[in-house]
Amino acid sequence: MSESVVWLTIFILSVFVGIEVISKVSSTLHTPLMSGANAIHGVILLGAILVTGSTDNNIALVVGLIAIVLAAVNMVGGFVVTDRMLQMFVRKKSPAKPAQGSAEGADK
Amino acid sequence: MIPTWAQLLYLFGAVCFILALKGLSGPKTARNGNLIGAFAAVLACAIPFFYKQPNGEHLHHVPLIVAAIALGTIGGVYGARTVQMTQMPQMVALFNGVGGGAAALVALLELHEIVEFDSGIAKFTLVATAFTILVGSVSFAGSIITFAKLQELMTSRPVVIPGFPILFGGGFVAAVVLSVLLVHEPKMWLGIVIGLLGLLVGVLLVLPVGGADVPIVISLLNAFTGLTVAAGGYVLSNTLLLVAGTLVGASGTFLTLLMANAMGRSVTNILFGALKGGSTLGGGEVSDRPVKSAGPEDVAIMLAYAERVIIVPGYGLAVAQAQHTLRELVDVLTARGAEVDYAIHPVAGRMPGHMNVLLAEAQVPYEQLVEMDDINDDFKDADVVLVVGANDVVNPAARNTPSAPIYGMPILNADQAKQVVFLKRSMRPGFAGIENELLFEPQTTLLFGDAKDTLSKVLSAVKAL
Numbered sequence: 001m002s003e004s005v006v007w008l009t010i011f012i013l014s015v016f017v018g019i020e021v022i023s024k025v026s027s028t029l030h031t032p033l034m035s036g037a038n039a040i041h042g043v044i045l046l047g048a049i050l051v052t053g054s055t056d057n058n059i060a061l062v063v064g065l066i067a068i069v070l071a072a073v074n075m076v077g078g079f080v081v082t083d084r085m086l087q088m089f090v091r092k093k094s095p096a097k098p099a100q101g102s103a104e105g106a107d108k
Numbered sequence: 109m110i111p112t113w114a115q116l117l118y119l120f121g122a123v124c125f126i127l128a129l130k131g132l133s134g135p136k137t138a139r140n141g142n143l144i145g146a147f148a149a150v151l152a153c154a155i156p157f158f159y160k161q162p163n164g165e166h167l168h169h170v171p172l173i174v175a176a177i178a179l180g181t182i183g184g185v186y187g188a189r190t191v192q193m194t195q196m197p198q199m200v201a202l203f204n205g206v207g208g209g210a211a212a213l214v215a216l217l218e219l220h221e222i223v224e225f226d227s228g229i230a231k232f233t234l235v236a237t238a239f240t241i242l243v244g245s246v247s248f249a250g251s252i253i254t255f256a257k258l259q260e261l262m263t264s265r266p267v268v269i270p271g272f273p274i275l276f277g278g279g280f281v282a283a284v285v286l287s288v289l290l291v292h293e294p295k296m297w298l299g300i301v302i303g304l305l306g307l308l309v310g311v312l313l314v315l316p317v318g319g320a321d322v323p324i325v326i327s328l329l330n331a332f333t334g335l336t337v338a339a340g341g342y343v344l345s346n347t348l349l350l351v352a353g354t355l356v357g358a359s360g361t362f363l364t365l366l367m368a369n370a371m372g373r374s375v376t377n378i379l380f381g382a383l384k385g386g387s388t389l390g391g392g393e394v395s396d397r398p399v400k401s402a403g404p405e406d407v408a409i410m411l412a413y414a415e416r417v418i419i420v421p422g423y424g425l426a427v428a429q430a431q432h433t434l435r436e437l438v439d440v441l442t443a444r445g446a447e448v449d450y451a452i453h454p455v456a457g458r459m460p461g462h463m464n465v466l467l468a469e470a471q472v473p474y475e476q477l478v479e480m481d482d483i484n485d486d487f488k489d490a491d492v493v494l495v496v497g498a499n500d501v502v503n504p505a506a507r508n509t510p511s512a513p514i515y516g517m518p519i520l521n522a523d524q525a526k527q528v529v530f531l532k533r534s535m536r537p538g539f540a541g542i543e544n545e546l547l548f549e550p551q552t553t554l555l556f557g558d559a560k561d562t563l564s565k566v567l568s569a570v571k572a573l
Contacts, residue, residue, distance in 0.1 A: 004232060007342055007350065014338075014351045017126055018358030025133035025363070027370060027454040027479065030461035034363060035200045036132040036142050038330050040125055041337045041356045042203070043149045044211045045177070047344050050156055051217040052176075053167030060217050061169060065176040067213035072180025073187070074207035075153075079146035080188035081199055082132075086139040088468040 032085045039078025045071035110345075111159050118155065118348035124148030125352050129359055152348050153177075193469050194426040197459040198258035201326045205251025208333040211340050212244025212303055218343050219290075219299040231291055236339040238287035241299055244336040245306025246313065247329045253314040254322055254329070258458065264319030269312075276312045279305050313379065318513060320500060321378045323459040324367050328375065331360025370454035372506070372516035381513065399535070399547055401554040404562055407529055408569030410553070414491035414527075417441060417448045418483065420520055421467065423457050424497020424533065428559035431470035434496060437567045438476070444570075450476050451483045451520050453501035480520055487521040495522060496531045497559050503544040512542055528552045531559050 025033055048071045052064030110118075124144050131141015160166055167173065184203070191199045215237050222229050222237070256262045269275065283305040290298040317325050334356030341349025368375050411417060419438065425431055438448045450472065456463035467477060487493065495502055502522040505512040522528055523546050530547060532554060546552055555562055 004230070010347060010350055011338065011342075011354055014354035015358040018129070018355040019362045021126060021130040021355075022133045022359045022362060025366075026135070027366075028452075028461055028464045028477075029133060029135060029138060030363065030367060030454075031196060031200075031459050031465055032138055032142070032461070033129075033132045034327055034330060034360075034459070035196070035203075036138075036145060037129065037334070037356045037360055037363070038200055038204050038207070039142075040128065040145050040149065040352055041211075041330075041334045042207050043121075043125075043152055043349065043352045044207060044214060044337045044340060045149075045180075046153050046156065047214045047337070047340050047346065047349050048210055049153060049167070049173055049177075050161070050344055050346070051214050051221070052173055053156065053169060054161050054163055054165075055217065055221070056168065057220070060220055061172070063213055064217055065172060067210040067217070068173060068176035069180040069183070070206040070213070071210035072177045073184040074203045074210065075149050075184070076181045077184025077188045077199075078203045078207075079142060079149065080185050081191065081196070081203070082142045083139065083146075084188065085193070085196070085465050085468075086142055088465065089135060089138065 032082055032089070035078060035082040035085065039075060039082055042071055042075025042078050045075050047071075109162065114155050114159050115347070118152065118346065121148040121152040121348045122351035124151075125355055129355060193466050194423070194458075195259070196462060196465065197323055197326060198255045200459075201251045201254040201258065201329070204326065204330050204333055205248050205255065208244045208247030208251065208329070208336060210244075211333065211336040212241050212248060212306065214340055215240035215244060215343060216299050216303060218340075219294060220296060223294050223296050229294070233343055234291040234294055235287075236342045237294075237299070238290050238302060240336050240339045240343060241303050242283050242287060242306045242309075243332050243339075245303045246310035247332045247336060249307040249310030250314045250325065250329045250332075251310075253311055254326055257314070257317075257319060257322055264322070266318045267315040269315065272312065272316065276309065279308045279312065283309065317379060320455075320514070321371075321373070323455070323462075324364060324371070324373075324375065324378050326459070327360060327364040327367055331357050331364060334358075334360050367455070367460045370460060370518070371514075372518055397548055399554050400550075400552065401556060404555065404565035405569045407553065407555050408566045408573065410492050410527060410529065411437075411441060411446075411494070411566065412444060412570050412573045414441075414446055416486070416490045416492075417446050418487060418490045418493045418522075418525070419448065419450045420493060420495040420498050420502055420522055421450055421452070421456060421463055422496065422498020422501065423462075424499075424531075425559055426457065426463075426466045426497070428497065428561075430496065430558075430560035430563050431467055431472070433560055433563040433567060435470050435472050437563055437570065438472075440567065440570055448476070449478045449483060449486075451480065451487075451522075452477050453480050453498075453520055455517075456498060456501055480518065484521050488524040490525040491527065493522045493525040493528045494531070495528065496563070499532075499544055500542070502528075502546060503542065504546055505542060505544070508545075514542065522546065523549065526551060530554045531562055532556060533558060
């Protein structure tokens with residue numbers, strides 16, 4: 001199997017996994033899911049680090065650093081904002097379940 | 109060659125991302141899913157600092173890189189912590205845009221490496237590079253326009269430029285032709301021009317989309333960015349980027365279709381519907397036809413003696429920050445023995461699922477939020493339907509007027525209730541810019557004013573009864 005076929009295999013399988021894992025999502029969670037998926041593609045930060053770290057050209061370095069800043073905003077901001085939304089979903093359910101887990105929500 | 113341990117960690121990261129998405133699609137597991145994703149992303153970004161790159165050296169410029177990460181982290185955390193829940197859609201759009209921009213820049217840098225050092229590169233790598241530059245810039249520019257529309261920095265109405273098809277089609281074809289040239293013979297300037305054309309196409313793609321449809325576009329651009337990251341992963345020979353990007357691309361596309369379905373629209377219709385002149389009705393005119401309006405006391409009496417009340421919350425509720433007052437009112441009505449539920453339209457708010465987030469913020473009990481399909485049969489038994497800051501989701505034009513931009517969108521059957529009360533700031537039409545016939549029906553009463561203000565008046569009037 002040539003190397004590009006290996007890559008193609010990974011790609012195709014990932015497509016199916018991507019569709020399969022979210023196929024049963026309720027519309028309640030569309031916003032957090034979109035936001036969370038958005039954060040996951042922020043992992044392009046890894047790519048930005050790789051290209052910036054192996055360049056010796058000054059212009060390329062500057063462009064690379066800009067890419068890193070942008071990608072970090074995407075990744076970190078995305079995960080934090082998703083967590084903020086989901087925190088509220090969890091909190092509103094806790095009164096229904098008596099006592100259990102109320103301590104961890106009490107920090108704020 | 110990337111060392112085996114690093115490759116295994118990348119694999120581990122990819123598995124975590126799958127679990128993250130899986131978790132995010134269930135209400136109980138969502139928060140943990142997100143945390144798993146965050147953990148995997150941080151881990152993945154730390155890995156390259158610990159092995160020698162294919163050129164046999166460790167990463168250069170480590171202090172600068174760390175500083176740039178810190179800067180981006182501060183910006184991201186600040187934005188994420190300070191954004192109002194009502195502004196969530198534009199925040200997601202913005203984060204998505206910068207991600208797409210980053211991917212395009214990464215591909216440009218990789219192209220630079222290829223042009224300088226690697227003339228014998230595989231053609232398919234160049235295809236992926238061109239794809240990343242083009243789609244990354246489309247996603248960046250499109251998301252910025254989306255942000256501007258939602259933040260109301262520009263009009264949220266569809267913008268149609270004369271000669272649009274030629275400009276859009278021409279820009280797109282030119283970008284494809286240049287990409288073919290780039291694959292044939294990699295040149296830096298080709299990459300830059302492709303990026304600029306991508307920006308143009310991105311702007312033109314979103315301009316004709318009406319405000320109410322913008323969320324679908326965010327989801328679509330999100331999927332675009334995912335695919336861009338996947339292609340970038342191929343270019344950089346990084347399996348984790350490939351898997352993560354593909355996951356987001358595939359699930360994002362699927363989610364886009366789900367949302368479009370919930371609105372009863374096709375994605376092409378959403379993107380290009382305005383070009384066919386399909387939104388002539390959406391003129392946003394304010395009608396001077398007579399309506400029946402009432403004061404808070406009248407509404408209080410209607411509500412206080414109703415047995416079955418259904419609340420239809422909309423974006424206006426959130427803008428007025430009235431969700432807490434509304435919850436108090438519902439508590440009082442429930443205490444008086446009425447059966448009260450919230451009817452949540454899938455696209456209530458400005459993004460699918462947005463209303464659930466907003467009401468969760470006001471700590472409305474989960475059980476009172478009923479989804480459209482489960483509550484639509486109950487409207488005919490409802491004594492009063494209280495529509496707070498919503499409009500398009502109860503507009504019968506979606507059922508009856510084939511020329512309306514929202515025609516075909518499933519709506520809440522508020523028009524079947526015995527009485528309908530609209531809390532509205534003015535007669536201004538909803539986000540889709542079309543008049544709502546229900547406002548003029550005999551069973552409808554309007555209560556004008558700021559939602560928070562009027563709700564507290566209604567609340568004290570109910571308490572006084």
